[in-house]
Amino acid sequence: MINKHLGFALTLIALLLFVPGIIYPMFSLNMELKAQLSQSILTSPIVNKELSILATVEELWRDERLLVAMLIFAFSILIPVIKTALVCLAYWRKNTEIEQKIMKFISSIGKWSMADVFVVAVFLAILSTNHAETQDTQQFAIFGFKLDLLISSETLSNVGSGFYFFTAYCLLSLLGSHLYQKTVTN
Template sequence: MLKSIGLRNKIALVILLISFVFLFPGVYLSMLTINTQGSVNSVVGHLGVEFFNTSNSILKTVYDLFKQEYYFVSIMILLFSIIVPVVKGILLIYVILIKDKKIANRLLNFIKAIAKWSMCDVFVVATFLAFLSTGSRSSGNTHEASILGIPIDINILVNMNAQLETGFYCFLTYCLLSLCALQLYEELPLEEKFSQ
C-alpha cells in the first residue's frame, strides 16, 4: 500500500503521525502556570500571602469552564482545539493511504474547509500572549500607617510569575507539524488520479 504513495506524501504521513505523538501530551499536560504572591514588610514584621496559583491543561480548562457553567465556551474550545484537529489528522491519513483518488480529493477539500475552523494556532497564540502579558512582574508601594500614634512605613510587594509548561511546547509542536504535513501533501493531477 505504501509503495504506491509518492515520497512527499510518505514524508507528510510520517510528519502527521509524529504530530499526534505531540498532540496528546499537549492536551493533557499543563500549558501555563501563573503564580501571584504578595508580601507586607514593616519594622513590626513580615507577612507573605499567595493570592493565586494555577496551572491548567487544555482539558482541565475545558472541564473547569464547563463546571463553572460556561458551557458554550468550553464546548467551543473542546470542539475547535481538540476534536477538529484530531478529525482533520485522521482524515488526512486516510486521504494519503486511500486508493480511490476521487474520494481522496473530496476528503481533502473537506479537510481544507475544516482546517479554517481549527483553533489550535489561536489557542497557542492566546496562551503565549497570556504568558507575555503576565510574565514576571513585581510592583511595590510604601505606605505609612500609625500604631498607637507611632508612624510605621509598610512596604507592600506583589509579585506575579508566569511560566510556559511542557504542554504548551507539545501543543505548539503538534500545530507546526500538522501544518507542515498538510502543506507537504501532494495531490495528484486530475489525469493521473483516474488513470491509476
C-alpha cells in the first residue's frame, strides 16, 4: 500500500517538474558568421535562439512542419498530461475495478512514454553540435595587392533549465507509475 501512495506522490512531483520542463528553454543555440580581412574582423549573429518544448512545437507548426510538431506535441505534452490525469483518477477510485482498468490502460500507453526519452535524446543530438566551426580562406587581389579573406561560422549550444526539469519529470513519472502499478496488479 505504501508503494501506491509513494507512486502517486512521485507522479504529482513529476507533474510539478513537467510544467517548467515544457515552458523553460531546453537549449540555446547561437550561430555567428565572422569575416576577417587583414586585421579587421566583422562578426554577425545568424541564429540566437532559446527553445523550449512548447516553443519548438509552435515554431515547427508555423514553419508548416506539421507532422513533427504534432508528434512532439503528442509524445511530450499530450500523452504525459493524459497519463498523469489517469493516475490521479485511478488514485481517487481506490481498490475498484475502474482503478485496475485505468492502470491497465496506463500500462498500455506506458510504452509510448519512452517517446519522452526520445525527445530528450533528439535535443541532446542538437546540442552535440557544440563548438562546430567551419572556415574558408579566400585570396583576392585589388590594385595588385593580395588580400586574404577568412570567413568562418561557429555554432554554440547550451543546455537550458527546461532540459533538467523535463528529464527529471521523465524519470520520476516512470518510477511513480511503476510503483503505483506494482501495487494495483498485485
